[in-house]
Amino acid sequence: MPRSDFQVVIGLEVHAQLLTTSKLFSGASTSFGGAPNAHTSIVCLGLPGVLPVLNQQAVELAIRAGLALECTVAERSEWSRKHYFYPDLPKGYQITQYEFPVCLGGRVTFDGADGEKSVRLTRIHMEEDAGKLVHEGSVSLVDLNRAGTPLLEIVSEPDLRSADDAVEYLKSLRDILVWIGVNDGNLEEGSFRCDANVSVMRHGSNTFGTRCELKNLNSFRFIKQAIEIEATRQVEIIESGGKVDQETRLFDPQRAETRSMRSKEDAHDYRYFPDPDLPPLLLSKDRIEGERAKQPELPRARRRRYVEALGLPAYDAGVLTADRAMSEFFERCLAEVGDAKQVSNWFMGELSRLLNESKSTISQVKFTPAQFGAVLKAVKDSVVSGPGAKELFADLFATGKEPSVIIQEKGLAQVNDDGPLLEAIAAAMAESPKNVESYRGGNTKIVGYFVGQVMKKVGGKGNPKRINELLVEKLKG
Amino acid sequence: MKLTEHQVQHVARLARLALTPDELSKYGAQLSAILDAVDALSQVDTSGVPPTSGVDTSELEARLRLGGSTPHLREDVVAGEVGAKAALANAPQVEGSSFAIPKVIE
Numbered sequence: 001m002p003r004s005d006f007q008v009v010i011g012l013e014v015h016a017q018l019l020t021t022s023k024l025f026s027g028a029s030t031s032f033g034g035a036p037n038a039h040t041s042i043v044c045l046g047l048p049g050v051l052p053v054l055n056q057q058a059v060e061l062a063i064r065a066g067l068a069l070e071c072t073v074a075e076r077s078e079w080s081r082k083h084y085f086y087p088d089l090p091k092g093y094q095i096t097q098y099e100f101p102v103c104l105g106g107r108v109t110f111d112g113a114d115g116e117k118s119v120r121l122t123r124i125h126m127e128e129d130a131g132k133l134v135h136e137g138s139v140s141l142v143d144l145n146r147a148g149t150p151l152l153e154i155v156s157e158p159d160l161r162s163a164d165d166a167v168e169y170l171k172s173l174r175d176i177l178v179w180i181g182v183n184d185g186n187l188e189e190g191s192f193r194c195d196a197n198v199s200v201m202r203h204g205s206n207t208f209g210t211r212c213e214l215k216n217l218n219s220f221r222f223i224k225q226a227i228e229i230e231a232t233r234q235v236e237i238i239e240s241g242g243k244v245d246q247e248t249r250l251f252d253p254q255r256a257e258t259r260s261m262r263s264k265e266d267a268h269d270y271r272y273f274p275d276p277d278l279p280p281l282l283l284s285k286d287r288i289e290g291e292r293a294k295q296p297e298l299p300r301a302r303r304r305r306y307v308e309a310l311g312l313p314a315y316d317a318g319v320l321t322a323d324r325a326m327s328e329f330f331e332r333c334l335a336e337v338g339d340a341k342q343v344s345n346w347f348m349g350e351l352s353r354l355l356n357e358s359k360s361t362i363s364q365v366k367f368t369p370a371q372f373g374a375v376l377k378a379v380k381d382s383v384v385s386g387p388g389a390k391e392l393f394a395d396l397f398a399t400g401k402e403p404s405v406i407i408q409e410k411g412l413a414q415v416n417d418d419g420p421l422l423e424a425i426a427a428a429m430a431e432s433p434k435n436v437e438s439y440r441g442g443n444t445k446i447v448g449y450f451v452g453q454v455m456k457k458v459g460g461k462g463n464p465k466r467i468n469e470l471l472v473e474k475l476k477g
Numbered sequence: 478m479k480l481t482e483h484q485v486q487h488v489a490r491l492a493r494l495a496l497t498p499d500e501l502s503k504y505g506a507q508l509s510a511i512l513d514a515v516d517a518l519s520q521v522d523t524s525g526v527p528p529t530s531g532v533d534t535s536e537l538e539a540r541l542r543l544g545g546s547t548p549h550l551r552e553d554v555v556a557g558e559v560g561a562k563a564a565l566a567n568a569p570q571v572e573g574s575s576f577a578i579p580k581v582i583e
Contacts (some may be wrong), residue, residue, distance in 0.1 A: 027556030036575040037561040045564055057553035076538075078530055085493055087578050099530075134575070135582060144564070165573035184556035269491055279549055281533060284541040353500050 011158035024150035025052030036143035046149035048088030073107030101125035110172035336373030366400030
């Protein structure tokens, strides 16, 4: 039976670093980089006699994430010790939530290959990260800067049926966490990490196969690759009459294979027990509901609203909601202008171009929504021409000066007065009687030539519409 | 409850304890006796009593219901860093500002 007769079944465990300033149970900094062990305290070093004290911001962010992912936030959750020996874990145990996590249930919705899909979440819990090991020559170097950093572990049900869907699920989850300010979404620095539980079963079967847990998946590309390689490996074992062993496997991108992590063999006996140093985490209903009331509109809902209520193309809505700061700025500009299509066109066109060219982000822009509104009003009132508006906007983007000042300084105001335009028209006609004859002989297309001439005479600042009107009138004679 | 030698060995291994055959039987008997002592508790009818995992929080929960805030939390500010030098003060071997240990490889 070929690979296509089998269905892959995937559940994902995501570790997302909470955006706190200090660690989960101590005041040591969570900042990335820095000399090894610079950001350590007696608590994250695991020195004897110290006591952990829970970071309230971590709790706040966990509640926020739980609500955004449609979980039930627990009014009571507990801390447990998970024991294992490894040099990156100075205490000999990790503080985590085991039996009673902070969030239960929930879901993540994403666009799969064949439409919208929803994956159920099992749970979300908080835990502390371990340190980092670097292997050098005959020794391993231990850096505990990361030890004790707060993580959110988000566990999905085995609802995913393809590697592509797994990636889309992760992107959607990451979008939400970044949007609500819980996580920075950075896979390279390891602040958003993923382990995948993968098994295979024959199509139509109701019984899942034995699963393997894949580790070391630090990019979306690797995640897809690792799942596909692992599924093929398991199908081959089953096809040749073998049995898949439940184990933890490491993905090796260089060799494009997954291999067994023997060292984890008896690691599953973690001897969990409630941490006697930490009381249960108690959250009042009011606290949870208060947080729910503060929930922002989430990216998918906002995208839909942009399409359905504002009439924007789906592509534009996607670009405008790819980043919360961009979307919020769009909303504020929209409030000034009122015409969503028009604002969107400026954002998608000129603003995106200028941001790209200057390698800057939306949070760095120097102009205000009111100034943006002033530019669009100048166009609407024919104060500036179309090309003039682009120049005005580029200058506004670069300097943040008032649009009215820029118009004056750069001489961008259109000539709307008939007087100078009529003078220019008369001069242009006098210079070129042949073309006037041609027009009168029926070649009305020649008006374009005259518009060009007139525009040149007024320094490119004439209102083209008005020039056209006046020209036609005069040429007809 | 008599623990098998295999179970005692397993627990010892998880705790990274190397036991001689004599110690295995000595501690095995002690561990079994401890479990027997704890087992006496199972004679008490605890149906309807929620498991106790730590301190009694009934008073705190009552206060929360009256609008109190979650106790025992720390403000999210950087404080109490000891720095690499102090962190490494008792390390048997140091390289740069890292602890250097015998090589561990996956």
